Amino acid sequence: MLKGSLFHALGISDDLQLKTFANKTGISVSKLRYYNDSNVFPINSDLDRILINSKLTATQLRLQLGMLNNSILAEIQKNASSIYEIIGEIHESKSKEKYSKVFETSYGNMFKGNCLDLIEDIDNESVDLIFADPPFNLNKKYESGINDFKDETEYLVWTENWVSKCVYLLKEGGSFFVWNLPKWNTHIASILNKYLTFRHWISVDIKYSFPIRNRLYPSHYSLLYYVKGEKPNTFNHQRIPLEICRHCGGDIRDYGGYKDKLNTKGINLSDIWYDIPPVRHSKYKNRNSNELPLKLLERVISMASNEGDLVFDPFGGSGTTYIVSEILKRKWIGIEIGDVSTIQRRFEDIRTQKEYIYDIQQNKNVLFTDRTRKMRSKNGYWLPETLKKATNNR
Ligand SMILES: C[S@@+](CC[C@H](N)C(=O)[O-])C[C@H]1O[C@@H](n2cnc3c(N)ncnc32)[C@H](O)[C@@H]1O
Incomplete structure (x- = not known):
């Protein structure tokens, strides 16, 4: 049984159906798997071939895959009340397992x-x-x-x-x-x-x-x-x-x-x-x-x-x-x-x-840690206090 929303939308449930669809569309099995497994929406000629062979429209495919673009979202917003009438209130499922x-x-x-x-x-x-x-x-x-x-x-x-x-x-x-x-x-x-x-x-x-x-x-x-x-x-x-x-x-x-x-x-x-x-x-x-x-x-x-x-x-x-x-x-x-x-x-x-x-x-909220301070002092590198001394001696 093959999983994934693209395969589901295309009615592909086993390897044989996948191969047949690949032959019909001319899109390789591995590319179809890539679209399915990576949740990437097909575009250009791949999309055209998928739509022709599945008899879906681009909007239908987007809806089935849950990959809504801004135009679909705008339509959903415009038609919110009618859509709500169809789907009703959605309750998050509450789990009852014990911990x-x-x-x-x-x-x-x-x-x-x-x-x-x-x-x-x-x-x-x-x-x-x-x-x-x-x-x-x-x-x-x-x-x-x-x-x-x-x-x-x-x-x-x-x-x-x-x-x-x-x-x-x-x-x-x-x-x-x-x-x-x-x-x-x-x-x-x-x-x-x-x-x-x-x-x-x-x-x-x-x-x-x-x-x-x-x-x-x-x-x-x-x-x-x-x-x-x-x-x-x-x-x-x-x-x-x-x-x-x-x-x-x-x-x-x-x-x-x-x-x-x-x-x-x-x-x-x-x-x-x-x-x-x-x-x-x-x-x-x-x-x-x-x-x-x-x-x-x-x-x-x-x-x-x-x-x-x-x-x-x-x-x-x-x-x-x-x-x-x-x-x-x-x-x-x-x-x-x-x-x-x-x-x-x-x-x-x-x-x-x-x-x-x-x-x-x-070792945080300090410019130099005790260890680096010692190393710098030994090797003659500046420290905030040596800079101050140098300025005061000018
Ligand atoms: C990436 S590790 C976390 C490592 C942790 N931050 C640490 O420093 O040790 C993820 C952990 O989440 C646990 N885990 C996976 N699904 C879980 C779930 N649904 N509820 C609780 N723990 C879960 C795994 O068993 C794993 O030990």
Whole structure:
């Protein structure tokens, strides 16, 4: 049985029917599969041939595929009452599956189960910050045993479901971050644009794959940052140290006469984050894949929430969001559909991670860290105080 909305619209349900349709239209099987699997609307001569052979019109095909362009949307708006009479009120299906609490801490509650079920029981407009790192649909098996299972259409339907449900949980002024591959975040952005205000597409410079032939080398993850309403309730500026040569501590850029104008509290964080190291050190690594760096969560949570605020992450994994929330004294709600023992163990050894977070905090909101300060001083590079001295001696 072949899946996908194009095949469904064309009445193609097996390989033989697909081959026959390919022969009739002169469009290769692989191209038809591409249109179907990637949810791309065919255009030009491919569209003409599909329409002739399916006896559909372009509008019918668009409606069947749910790929509405602005002209169709305008017609729907004009005819809203008649369309409503046909389809009636659509109720979101509510799930009744059970999830269960596995442990609680001073600040949080950890559940095991499907986040879609838990979301139904969280009060609307009660959450200050949502951070979500969903499965990437790469067709791989998680340590949890959960498969990254879905074809593209299924993945996007599922994505729209959890994203829109999460939106209801956010307080006015609350922030919503989604970590994903750029490809999926283009879709997630189009869902979020319907409900929230866009703030940033943050590119986090982490290499995650080998170079691919005929492609640019994929070197960043996308972190979407949206807010409910016009502006965030909380935006705590984060500053980072000046980028310097790792070996000698020298300047990487020429700051000319501007050195003394640089804020001693550090450089304003931009929307390109190049200073997030992947989790490698075994001391901090809690599972083989998909564990986000503590530094990433420390930054997001410090930036978009305050002590006592409520943080929700629907996809627990190894529990990075929950550990950081706990250490930073944010209330949190967590859930993981697979094994939660990694998260539990992580909380039993929270001390190591506290030290790491403390270290991260010591090294932000400063122009130079203690370590780079020492290196620069040893190698004769300027520091804010030496610049001042030089000016006073003039
Ligand atoms: C990309 S990982 C999250 C990693 C996490 N951010 C960390 O730093 O460890 C996604 C996780 O979501 C879990 N998951 C997938 N579908 C889920 C669902 N419907 N409800 C709850 N958890 C789910 C998977 O088992 C996987 O552990």
